[in-house]
Amino acid sequence: xxxxxxxxxxxxxxxxxxxxxTLQRFAGYRMKRxxxxxRDDLHRALKPFGLRMLTYTALVLIVDNPGLRQSQLAxxxxxxxxxxxxxxxxxxxxxxxxxxxAPDDRRAYALNPTPEGMQLYIKALRSVEEHEAVLLxxxxxxxxxxxxxxxQAVLLNSRERGG
Amino acid sequence: xxxxxxxxxxxxxxxxxxxxxTLQRFAGYRMKRxxxxxRDDLHRALKPFGLRMLTYTALVLIVDNPGLRQSQLAxxxxxxxxxxxxxxxxxxxxxxxxxxxAPDDRRAYALNPTPEGMQLYIKALRSVEEHEAVLLxxxxxxxxxxxxxxxQAVLLNSRERGG
DNA sequence: TATTGTTATACTCTATAACTATA
DNA sequence: TATAGTTATAGAGTATAACAATA
Numbered sequence: 001x002x003x004x005x006x007x008x009x010x011x012x013x014x015x016x017x018x019x020x021x022t023l024q025r026f027a028g029y030r031m032k033r034x035x036x037x038x039r040d041d042l043h044r045a046l047k048p049f050g051l052r053m054l055t056y057t058a059l060v061l062i063v064d065n066p067g068l069r070q071s072q073l074a075x076x077x078x079x080x081x082x083x084x085x086x087x088x089x090x091x092x093x094x095x096x097x098x099x100x101x102a103p104d105d106r107r108a109y110a111l112n113p114t115p116e117g118m119q120l121y122i123k124a125l126r127s128v129e130e131h132e133a134v135l136l137x138x139x140x141x142x143x144x145x146x147x148x149x150x151x152q153a154v155l156l157n158s159r160e161r162g163g
Numbered sequence: 164x165x166x167x168x169x170x171x172x173x174x175x176x177x178x179x180x181x182x183x184x185t186l187q188r189f190a191g192y193r194m195k196r197x198x199x200x201x202r203d204d205l206h207r208a209l210k211p212f213g214l215r216m217l218t219y220t221a222l223v224l225i226v227d228n229p230g231l232r233q234s235q236l237a238x239x240x241x242x243x244x245x246x247x248x249x250x251x252x253x254x255x256x257x258x259x260x261x262x263x264x265a266p267d268d269r270r271a272y273a274l275n276p277t278p279e280g281m282q283l284y285i286k287a288l289r290s291v292e293e294h295e296a297v298l299l300x301x302x303x304x305x306x307x308x309x310x311x312x313x314x315q316a317v318l319l320n321s322r323e324r325g326g
Numbered sequence: 327t328a329t330t331g332t333t334a335t336a337c338t339c340t341a342t343a344a345c346t347a348t349a
Numbered sequence: 350t351a352t353a354g355t356t357a358t359a360g361a362g363t364a365t366a367a368c369a370a371t372a
Contacts, residue, residue, distance in 0.1 A: 018231065018239040022223050022288065027295050027310075028201045029220060034314040035198045036241055037321040038191045054339080057192055060185050068181065071353060076181040078199055080341060085355060107348045107353040125185065132190050135320050139313055146309030147190075150302055151197040157298050158200040217362080234330065243364060248332060270330040270371045 038135060045131040049124045050094070054079070056124055058087050059113070062097050063121045067110040069102065096120055201298060208294040212287045213257070217242070219287055221250050222276070225260050226284045230273040232265065259283055 023029045039053065046056050054077070061076055062068055074084040088111065091097045096117035102108035113121065136144060186192045202216065209219050217240070224239055225231055237247040251274065254260045259280035265271035276284065299307060 018224065018235055019227050020224060020239060022227050023220070026223075026291065027299060028198075028205050028216065028291075030311060030314045031194065031198050031201055032216070033241055034317040035191075035194045037317050038194055041321065042191045052338085053191065053195070057186070060189075061181065061183060064182050064185050069353075072181055076183060078196055079339090081354070082342080082356075083340065102353090105349075105353080107346095109354080128189065128191075134324070135317050136190060136313075137320055139316050143309045143313050143316070146306045147313035148193060150299070150306050150310035151193045153302050153306075154197040154200050154298050157300055158204065161297070215361085232330080242362090244331070245333075245365085246363065265330095268330080268372075272331080 038132075041131050041135055042128065045127045046124060049120055049127070051120075051124055054087050055090055056128070058084070059091060059096060059117060059121055060125070062091075062111045063113045063118055066112045067100075067102075069108050070111065071108075073111065091117070201295075204294050204298055205291065208290045209287060212283055212290070214283075214287055217250050218253055219291070221247070222254060222259060222280060222284055223288070225254075225274045226276045226281055229275045230263075230265075232271050233274065234271075236274065254280070 020029075042053055042056075046052060049056075051059070057077055058073060061073055065072075070084055070088060071081060073088075074081045077084070079087075088097070088099070092099060095114055097111055097113050099109040100112055102110045139147075183192075205216050205219075209215060212219075214222070220240055221236060224236055228235075233247055233251060234244060236251075237244045240247070242250075251260070251262070255262060258277055260274055260276050262272040263275050265273045302310075
């Protein structure tokens, strides 16, 4: 149930309830609502560091996998290659990563973090983890595990069908 | 773990693995990946009916809550009012809903489904439920319940903090 | 003075085709 | 012939300010 409250004390209409009975079992809707909350919260967590969800995710993957190729990163992030270019551009222009020549393929780049990138990674990671802890507060370990299990199952069920 | 496979049999590089160890506990990333899958699948489920996720969700809420105001619908869908206008325009132009005058407020509209809208709602709902059943296949009832519990907890934790 | 629906606008994210240089 | 990275471009989704009509 979603409750719509009058915004001001003087509003005339009573508290109205919008039934979302049909949507209660619509996983896509529930997932979207929760993701909206997490996305907005993440945006606030990353703003002080000048990062967005996409640039943060790319930075994390590059720090964890130095020498990564852009096509590998695009695959890992589930982002189209053309859309990754501007993300890498942004991180490189800020001096957080570098595009080194790949040792074995002159077409490709080996993405590596700079010391500044690693510093920012550490700080941003801490902030993100703190923010997520708040959003997941009150959940039992079992519920948390089950959520991750369910999210993973969706991915696997999709891949089996050629996603 | 995300596995990057060579796309063609003749490719030279071996199977490379990208570690997303740090992202494993990053709920936003896991949620986004799962939501991407659900969004794409939903897109396919709704395409035969000429609906998108947003128009489908709006139609469902209007069928379940005839007489709904646009501001209530925007609130229930977590969409800004200006962005809802084009969604309602689209549904109205297709003859699936109507903007009736609200009986008690000449500024507002009472959104109501047409018979055509209700017909389409029934068919689209069936298709969406079938698609989601496939994506959630293999999950125990307990895991499914825990997932919904966790998604709901995220929403509630956000509202407590003024989201 | 506040709210409903609206217009206009801008920004982010996503998706596709086509190019270059290498393989 | 295929792949890595790139450019250009178009489409969704999202966010904010400001307006007219009404409360």
